Amino acid sequence: MSLERPTDRSDAVGVTEEGLDYDALADLLGDSVVSREQHRHTEAFTIRPDEVQDVLFALRDQAGFDHCSNVTAQEYEDRFETVYNLKKYVDPTQELSVVVPTSKDNPVSQSAEPVYRTADWHEREAYDLVGIQYEDHPDMRRILLPETWKGHPMGLDYNQEKPQIVTLEAHANPLEDDEHDAGADTMYLNIGPHHPATHGVLHIETVLDGEQVAHVEPDIGYLHRCEEQMAQQGTYRHEIMPYPDRWDYVSAGILNEWAYARTAEELTDLDVPDYAQVIRTMSAELCRIAAHMLAVGTFALDVYGEFTATFMYAFRDREVVENILEDLTGQRLMFNYLRLGGVAWDLPEPREDFFEKVRDFLDGLPHKLDEYHDLLTSNEIFQLRCANTGVLDAETAKQYGATGPVARASGVDYDIRRDDPYGYYPELDWDVVTAEEGDNYARVLCRLQEVEESARIIDQCVDLLEDWPEDDREIQSNVPRTLRPDDDAEIYRAVEGAKGELGIYIRSDGTDKPARFKIRSPAFSNLQTLPEIAVGEYVPDLIASLASLDIVLGEVDR
Amino acid sequence: MSVSEIVFQAGNATNGSGAANATNASAAGGGQTFPEILSGLLGLGPNPDPGLQFLFAIVGATLIAVLFLTIAAVGGIWGKRKITAAFTDRIAVNRVGPFGLLIIVADAVRLLSKEVIIPDAVDRPAFDIAPMVLPFSALLGFAVIPLGSGLQLADPETGFVFVFAASSLASLGLLMSGYSSNNKYSFLGGLRALAQNLAYEIPLVVTGASVVLFTGTLKLSEVVAVQSQPLLTIGGLTIPSWFAFVNPFAFVLFLIANLAEVGRNPFDTPEAPGELVAGYMTEYSGAYFVLLYLGEFLHIFLGGAIVATLFLGGPAGPVLPGLVWMVIKILAVYLFTQWMRSAMPRVRIDQMIEIGWKGLLVMSFANLVLTAILVGVIA
Structure with missing residues (x-):
């Protein structure tokens, strides 16, 4: 619970005082490494498609890369490629990319799923959108698109004009084959895609044994809007920035924008003035408060019922944040406020009024949080419902690539703001909130405490902005009219979004548009843990667990 | 008809035998039933021809039904929104008519004009009868409640x-x-509702029975009459011996069991919006939905009427007429359910059954035994 980073595992291969020793890592892998190249953020090892598991096992168990942050698939003129962006939970600045090329005529490579559970969904998405097959994968199906879809939309030879017929295969019981006893009392239940508790359009295929959950499978993709493809059609400078607002669309907009800003700025070597960084930090934390309020409010909705006061309280308080953000950005949800190299405009005039508004909100916040604690965390029925339900232990969380409050509530002390610093966070005084229990209760508690920490950050930002000399208020650095990163530069950068690690992988091809734009969505990975935490629980706890994961389908499906 | 005859005879029999209670009963709003009063007013005597008795009973039933349907309309459509809004820091309806009151008309028209959609493969006629059973059972209960005046x-x-x-x-x-x-x-909701009602019906009745131990009668007018006796006097203010004061423990138990009985938070598991969409109501629409919805509210009001009759002195109260007091007490219990709904989380169905069978049942029997001992000692 501090700004100090947890101590690193020094016995892991390749860890030195100066950072990662990639030669030692290459030695560890020996002949498996076909070639090495330099990505913008780290070094990349190219390996053979039939040695993926060996390499990743070695990297995980001996070199300590326990976090498979992102899996990107892409098609080149001459080959397919899967890029695994590996990190460490203890120190996400220790990174490594593992590149697995496969041939055009036989795009098959070994699955990473046995090493990292999270690769399950990531590889399904890669198969779905790009068309790479993964050997040894437990469930090689489409994930975002319907089962009946023809072709792989992000492949180079995909025909966008071709009409597609989409059907829903409903009422398929995944446990049917297991039921040798004809009298087995299980019931298949479709929760969603239209259900009050799915927080959007999520379909959960559930098998119930009485009231207990015997099997859960989230079926996603109902809100897939080709965000990656759209980003690939936009120019770096202005045309991509509006899209991130639409990922985690419930008020986490600026946090999302920052993910793109950070990645693109590092790709194109842009500086951001300190003043803009402070504004970014402040507005991003305001977004985090708004997002966490919504998370807590909707969680209450699922545990209490539709007439709960907590939900309206959360919305009332979120409204204040929205008003502040509206003053700042001119928008309430789709902010489009960050620019590469800074922010769109300075604080609204008169500045004093704006500061007063923010301060009023911050001053009132402790009292409001007390109310939430009265209504939620100190309520005995609430504790009865939430403590020890939906338990996610730390190891499972890491296996699934869980991040954000979900991981932190399970005792994984991982926060990109502190561990891989960006913006103005390193200069400020705040704590990373963690809990050990990993249950629904801990996740809610974590979010409520993170609101407090965000408020601390905002408070310090306002102090800084108030005293900032008037002639030094530079909101944007000098950015070229057209941004053309180097040909074939690759980068993966992440920020701490409202739901966790929001990362973006970009490969440039020398033009002013990205050749590949991949979004690593935290909710996508977090949602993957649902079967782990919900199977064996009762239906109400399944709903509560889902709510405690705080997914936004716009971000899951992208 | 024969039922009402038996009722009248039974009523006459008690009036004849229970002379001691007669004064109390009249103080609490009359020992006569409404049809008897009606026939008395028309100068037909206490026991007119059965056809007329039937007619008077129908008139009375219509009156009571209209009264409670009106309360359900005001309380269920308008009041519920206003109350919930007050608890959740909102304003709620204020556009249609004064205080938004005309929303009742708008909503009634809206609800009744909606199509009744009957899904394929529903089990008729059970599907059609169910929406009638619910309000019917609640209204039936009101037949014996002394509403005052x-x-x-x-x-x-x-x-x-x-x-x-x-x-x-x-x-x-x-x-x-x-x-x-x-x-x-719907299926899950129906099963939950049944499991819940089974689990909470018993504590409810057993707790109610502890009141009967005090009164020594099952006749509700006498239960009310007994409560009009003074319990104690503090500074000139006489506190009546309402059983909520005599036995607060039983009162609390009864309120809790009643919450479960009407399916409100923290025990609204049969509907459980968010889990079961709308539980047993999911497939109902149009007039059928209105009936179910109405039935639910009538049940809350019936629950309130029972609470008022058994524990809050029935229609007794100063200045205002008995009926007004009764309605106030019923609405107070309704307010309580809405308050719980706004502030309380819903317990899980297994926890709820556990609370019912392991907690409330035990406590209600303990209460019954203690009350029996107490009553035995005093008597």
């Missing part, structure tokens, strides 16, 4: 048993609607 349809010796029997008919309606809807959410 002489408004009591019948006053049988077994009023206490009758009112619980009538209100638990609702379980049948819930099960029918859940089972016949051909929807898994």
Whole structure:
């Protein structure tokens, strides 16, 4: 619970005082490494498609890369490629990319799923959108698109004009084959895609044994809007920035924008003035408060019922944040406020009024949080419902690539703001909130405490902005009219979004548009843990667990 | 007709034998039932021809039904929104008519003009009967409740048993609607409703029985009459011996069990919006939905009426007429359920059954035994 980073595992291969020793890592892998190249953020090892598991096992168990942050698939003129962006939970600045090329005529490579559970969904998405097959994968199906879809939309030879017929295969019981006893009392239940508790359009295929959950499978993709493809059609400078607002669309907009800003700025070597960084930090934390309020409010909705006061309280308080953000950005949800190299405009005039508004909100916040604690965390029925339900232990969380409050509530002390610093966070005084229990209760508690920490950050930002000399208020650095990163530069950068690690992988091809734009969505990975935490629980706890994961389908499906 | 005859005879029999209670009973709003009063006013004597008795009973029943349907309309459509809004820091309806009151008309028209959609493969006629059973059972219960100002349809010796029997008919309606809807959410909701009503019916009745130990009668008008006696006097203010004051423990138990009985937070598991969409109501629409919805509110009001009759002195109260006091007490209990709804989380179905069977049942029996001992010692 501090700004100090947890101590690193020094016995892991390749860890030195100066950072990662990639030669030692290459030695560890020996002949498996076909070639090495330099990505913008780290070094990349190219390996053979039939040695993926060996390499990743070695990297995980001996070199300590326990976090498979992102899996990107892409098609080149001459080959397919899967890029695994590996990190460490203890120190996400220790990174490594593992590149697995496969041939055009036989795009098959070994699955990473046995090493990292999270690769399950990531590889399904890669198969779905790009068309790479993964050997040894437990469930090689489409994930975002319907089962009946023809072709792989992000492949180079995909025909966008071709009409597609989409059907829903409903009422398929995944446990049917297991039921040798004809009298087995299980019931298949479709929760969603239209259900009050799915927080959007999520379909959960559930098998119930009485009231207990015997099997859960989230079926996603109902809100897939080709965000990656759209980003690939936009120019770096202005045309991509509006899209991130639409990922985690419930008020986490600026946090999302920052993910793109950070990645693109590092790709194109842009500086951001300190003043803009402070504004970014402040507005991003305001977004985090708004997002966490919504998370807590909707969680209450699922545990209490539709007439709960907590939900309206959360919305009332979120409204204040929205008003502040509206003053700042001119928008309430789709902010489009960050620019590469800074922010769109300075604080609204008169500045004093704006500061007063923010301060009023911050001053009132402790009292409001007390109310939430009265209504939620100190309520005995609430504790009865939430403590020890939906338990996610730390190891499972890491296996699934869980991040954000979900991981932190399970005792994984991982926060990109502190561990891989960006913006103005390193200069400020705040704590990373963690809990050990990993249950629904801990996740809610974590979010409520993170609101407090965000408020601390905002408070310090306002102090800084108030005293900032008037002639030094530079909101944007000098950015070229057209941004053309180097040909074939690759980068993966992440920020701490409202739901966790929001990362973006970009490969440039020398033009002013990205050749590949991949979004690593935290909710996508977090949602993957649902079967782990919900199977064996009762239906109400399944709903509560889902709510405690705080997914936004716009971000899951992208 | 024969029922009402029996009721009248029973009523006459008690009036004849229970002379000691007669004064109290009249103080509490009359020992006569509404049809008797009506026939008395028309100068037909206490026991006119059965056809007329039937007619008077129908008039009384219509009056009571209209009264409570009106309260359900005001409380269910307008009041619920206003109350919930107050609890959740909102304003709620204020556009249609003064204080938004005309929303009742708008909503009634809206709800009734909606199409009744009957899904394929529902189990008729159970699907059609269920929406009638629910409000019917609640209204049936009101027949024996002494509503004050002489408004009591019948006053049988077994009023206490009758009112619980009538209100638990609702379980049948819930099960029918859940089972016949051909929807898994409805099915789960129906089963939950039944499990819940079974678990909480017993503590409810047993706790109610502790009141009967005090009164020594199942006749509701006498239960009310007994409560009008003074309990103690503090500074010139006489506190009546309402059983909520005499036995607060039983009162709290009864309120909790009643919450479960009407399916409100923290025990709203049968509907559980968010889990079961709308539980047993999921497949209902149009007028059928209105009936179920209405039935639910009538049940809350019946629950409130029972609480008022058994624990809050029935229609007794100063200055205002008995009926007004009764309605105030019923609405107070309704307010309580809405308050719980706004502030309380819903318990899980297994926890809820556990609380019912392991907690409330034990406590209600303990209460019964203690009360029996107490009453035995005093007597």
